Amino acid sequence: MSGLRVLVVDDDFMVARIHSGYVARVPGFSVVAVAHNGADALAAVAELRPDLVLLDIYLPDMSGLEVLKQLNDVDVLMISAARDVPTVREAMRGGAINYLIKPFTAAALSERLQQYADTRRRLTAIGPEARQDDVDRLFGTLKTAAPMPKGLSAATCALVADALRDAGRDLSAAEAAELTGLSRVSARRYLEHLCAEGRAELRPRYGTAGRPEHRYQWLG
Known part of the structure; x- marks a missing residue:
């Protein structure tokens, strides 16, 4: 599997820089761009076609949850200080692969990224059809x-x-x-x-x- 390309989306320039540094330290991952609002995030996804988006919820022009609903053919890991259950539930319903509450450590993000890379590897290895134990393992229900x-x-x-x-x-x-x-x-x-x-x-x-x-x- 080739390197995984990540788009970092956060309204805070310094936080975006820190998260980009975290991503760059994980083997097999690279940051292709940084966006600070929803419109730029959607444009960057359309132009660059990243594998994964680290998406904040509190953006100046629209909610990250609204951005999530408009994203297709890209995986999204939500990163936010929001910890209320309705917000987490909406992110899950919107298709987010994971949800990381701010502030978090480099190790916490690294663990999620490694899990994501491992899931992609296993999806590739399964082949055209999956067995039930393959699906259970991918969804973490074993x-x-x-x-x-x-x-x-x-x-x-x-x-x-x-x-x-x-x-x-x-x-x-x-x-x-x-x-x-x-x-x-x-x-x-x-x-x-x-x-x-x-x-x-x-x-x-x-x-x-x-x-x-x-x-x-x-x-x-």
Whole structure:
């Protein structure tokens, strides 16, 4: 997947600059333009065709929610100090992929962007037709039996889960690490978490001598 292009929309010039800096620090993302009102945002989307818009709600000429209703064929992440439920509900109904309440940290935005990139990757990998577990994973509705341990991320866990499922056979931690680009130790932690969730199982492979090799099989 090529780099993802982002349009930042905020009426405050300094805030827009800060958010643009946050985006630029996330690998795989770049800011293609900044807009400070709704009209300029709509024009920039039409001209530049970004992949994602970071859209503020409080704009000088129109509400960001009105801008959201006019945007087609582009994903939108709402960013606003508004935290009342009707506003959040309207953003969801309008098709926003996420909603981040100001002020937020660079880490909070980075997490949302990485989740977004991971979802796009999985959509591309699914192919022309999706299975129910594919759809459940994309919409975040898979039931989990164990909480995410400290130091593990949901996006990376999904990456390991996809690698294990798509392998069609059992994998060792080293093999999973090679497929995902993680270290062997990190891959093993995610594989163990998938086992704790009931989505994978440990299958020891016994050799002629020594301790058995730990292998992991996808269950779904």
